[in-house]
Amino acid sequence: xxxxxxxxxxxxxxxxxxxxxxxxxxxxxxxxxxxxxxxxxxxxxxxxxxxxxxxxxxxxxxxxxxxxxxxxxxxxxxxxxxxxxxxxxxxxxxxxxxxxxxxxxxxxxxxxxxxxxxxxxxxx
Numbered sequence: 001x002x003x004x005x006x007x008x009x010x011x012x013x014x015x016x017x018x019x020x021x022x023x024x025x026x027x028x029x030x031x032x033x034x035x036x037x038x039x040x041x042x043x044x045x046x047x048x049x050x051x052x053x054x055x056x057x058x059x060x061x062x063x064x065x066x067x068x069x070x071x072x073x074x075x076x077x078x079x080x081x082x083x084x085x086x087x088x089x090x091x092x093x094x095x096x097x098x099x100x101x102x103x104x105x106x107x108x109x110x111x112x113x114x115x116x117x118x119x120x121x122x123x124x
Contacts, residue, residue: 001018001019001043001046001047001050003016003017003018003019004016004017004018004039004040004043005017006036006040008025008026008027010027011027011028011029011030011031012026012027012028012029012030012036013025013026013027013028013036013061014026015040017040017043017044017047019047019052019053019055020052020053020054020055020056021055021056021057021058022044022055022056022057022058023058023060024058024059024060024061024072025058025059025060025061026060026061026062027061027062027063027064028061028063028064028065028068028072029063029064029065029068030067030068032067033065033067033068033070033071034071036068036071037068037071037072037074037075040071040075041071041074041075041078044075044078044079045078048078048079048082051086052089052090053090054090054091054092055089055090055091055092056091056092056094057079057091057092057093057094058094058096059072059093059094059095059096059108060096061096061104061107062098062104063104064104064107069107069111072111073111073114073115076093076111076115076117077115079091079093079117080115080116080117083116083117084116091117092120093117093118093119093120094119094120094122095108095111095112095119095120095121095122096122096123096124097121097122097123097124098123098124099123099124105121108121109121
């Protein structure tokens with residue numbers, strides 16, 4: 001599969017999607033989250049149609065608005081369904097948060113509670 005890269009701006013995260021690794025990093029407060037996350041969602045759908053190699057998914061989000069949270073949830077839901085139907089699916093989910101940033105930690109805990117995946121919570 002082709003690599004997908006979205007360079008960060010002051011309102012959008014740095015996103016790199018490639019075989020074996022999915023990375024979301026930075027702030028996500030775009031005016032229209034659909035424009036940012038629709039191609040990401042499509043890439044993930046295409047990725048899980050085949051049997052992907054062991055994959056690490058890293059979220060290093062600094063701040064995320066409600067619209068972005070909904071989009072991220074949809075992406076995680078696709079991956080979660082894949083993991084459930086493929087008995088683990090060789091995917092590791094890492095939720096990174098800055099020391100003392102209770103809001104981002106809580107967001108990760110909330111998303112995890114709504115899905116059938118387990119995050120490795122990584123404090124930095």
